[in-house]
Amino acid sequence: MKLTIRRMSAVLCLLIATPSIHAETAALEIPTIFSDGMVLQRDMPVPVWGRAQAGARVTVRFANQAVDATADASGAWIARLAPLAASAAPAELAVESGDASRVIRDVLVGEVWLCSGQSNMVWTMGNSLDGDLDALGATNPLIRLYQVDQATAAEPRFSAKAAWTHSTPATVPSFSAVAYHFGKALQPALGVPVGLIQSAWGGTPAISWTRSSAFPQHPQLMERHQAWEEGVAKFPAQLEEWKKAMEEWKKANGIAPGTQINPQQHPNAPKFGGYEPTSPHRPGSLANGMIAPVAPSALRGVIWYQGESDATKPTRYDEHIAVLFNDWRKWFENPSMAVGIVQLASYMPVKSEPSDDPWPHLRESQRRFVRKDPHAGMVVAIDIGETDDIHPTDKTTVGRRLARWALADVYGKLTLRGGPELDAADFAEGGVKLTFSQTGSGLRAFNGPPLLGFTLAGADGVFHPANAKITGKDSLVVRSEAVPDPVHVRYAWQNNPVSANLRNQERLPASPFEIAKP
Numbered sequence: 001m002k003l004t005i006r007r008m009s010a011v012l013c014l015l016i017a018t019p020s021i022h023a024e025t026a027a028l029e030i031p032t033i034f035s036d037g038m039v040l041q042r043d044m045p046v047p048v049w050g051r052a053q054a055g056a057r058v059t060v061r062f063a064n065q066a067v068d069a070t071a072d073a074s075g076a077w078i079a080r081l082a083p084l085a086a087s088a089a090p091a092e093l094a095v096e097s098g099d100a101s102r103v104i105r106d107v108l109v110g111e112v113w114l115c116s117g118q119s120n121m122v123w124t125m126g127n128s129l130d131g132d133l134d135a136l137g138a139t140n141p142l143i144r145l146y147q148v149d150q151a152t153a154a155e156p157r158f159s160a161k162a163a164w165t166h167s168t169p170a171t172v173p174s175f176s177a178v179a180y181h182f183g184k185a186l187q188p189a190l191g192v193p194v195g196l197i198q199s200a201w202g203g204t205p206a207i208s209w210t211r212s213s214a215f216p217q218h219p220q221l222m223e224r225h226q227a228w229e230e231g232v233a234k235f236p237a238q239l240e241e242w243k244k245a246m247e248e249w250k251k252a253n254g255i256a257p258g259t260q261i262n263p264q265q266h267p268n269a270p271k272f273g274g275y276e277p278t279s280p281h282r283p284g285s286l287a288n289g290m291i292a293p294v295a296p297s298a299l300r301g302v303i304w305y306q307g308e309s310d311a312t313k314p315t316r317y318d319e320h321i322a323v324l325f326n327d328w329r330k331w332f333e334n335p336s337m338a339v340g341i342v343q344l345a346s347y348m349p350v351k352s353e354p355s356d357d358p359w360p361h362l363r364e365s366q367r368r369f370v371r372k373d374p375h376a377g378m379v380v381a382i383d384i385g386e387t388d389d390i391h392p393t394d395k396t397t398v399g400r401r402l403a404r405w406a407l408a409d410v411y412g413k414l415t416l417r418g419g420p421e422l423d424a425a426d427f428a429e430g431g432v433k434l435t436f437s438q439t440g441s442g443l444r445a446f447n448g449p450p451l452l453g454f455t456l457a458g459a460d461g462v463f464h465p466a467n468a469k470i471t472g473k474d475s476l477v478v479r480s481e482a483v484p485d486p487v488h489v490r491y492a493w494q495n496n497p498v499s500a501n502l503r504n505q506e507r508l509p510a511s512p513f514e515i516a517k518p
Contacts, residue, residue: 039194048080108144347359444503
């Protein structure tokens, strides 16, 4: 493509006007997570990092602090500010090394959260229920947004192609709806600035977000990682073989060389399913490409909406994300970093009870994870899903439920973090007594009675529909004439358990669960 005279002049002016910037960058670089309008985490040490000339001294100045660091042999350096008090007054963060300096303006101090996962976390305000209405009132200079560009990498990426923005009607529509509604509920409740870092990619498995250095902690993760790396090594040769086979097939079918082929129109054409090196499904690729540019930022926590891509092998999901989040806690230098996950929403056609769908197994795996992790919580979304869409558009409810969890468990502002949580099961001949916490003002059958969605099984493992009756503020009993001696009980055990109606009086839904007699 030829440049017009006007475009050539603009390029020449840019090159002439910016040599000092290039020289300065060579001497001192910081990632874009440190850019105008950012929010720093309050009440904990704040890492600031970048690159400079090997052995160079770097000074970071903020809020009457001056902290020095020395660049190592590779040029990497990191300084740590002492814990900061929350502040809504715009301030400057300065980084200096020799004659080079960078000044970050309009910096606030408050609460910072990483918002990650797959497409339901990516899902924008502009595509969400009442997104246009919510955007009208989105002006809030105390909510700041940072959206990591989608990129894979074989090695940790230094910086993202991103910048901090204020929450406004213009910036909010393209931002994560779950993240925005989470921050929108947090900010006035806490009375401090809130920074939201969106780093999410649709259709991606948890292993892509996990650093390869963590894989040896779990044999299955290590096996998947090794298979991928072996496939990546073979990819170039396999690609060439496929190209050759495709051209031969075109010739045999009278198709001109170089013609683009649509596999749906030519089902007999050669197929290629190699391990693409830049695939977002490659283990570790998104940890390198989309988390490394913001690590080790000081964070209060992570909200995580992911799992659909792992539902084909759901039973060990809890182990896999335990590896992920424990490694992120090391990476972000925060061993008690809070993690709030969204349980899979209802989806796919409704079935009659009993059923044994794959999504309930993953939901149970999510429930197991939060019960084992003292710094993790989960919000239930089975009541806001859509039968024919894996992306429910009601992101307001999800974001607000995440905020409720955080305000209860992380900040101590609420006592009720969500819906009823199964605490104990007392198996006896003729029935099972279930006891719950987080019942608020008491258990209830939403739009009932009766309670729906319960099944029982005996020693044969065959489940039958069961009757359930609330017997107290925090308890109920489940029975079935077909199962006189129950040893298993399930609730909402479907991909789409729309009829399941156990809630507390505050109308927050109970999680699906499965529990067996000890």
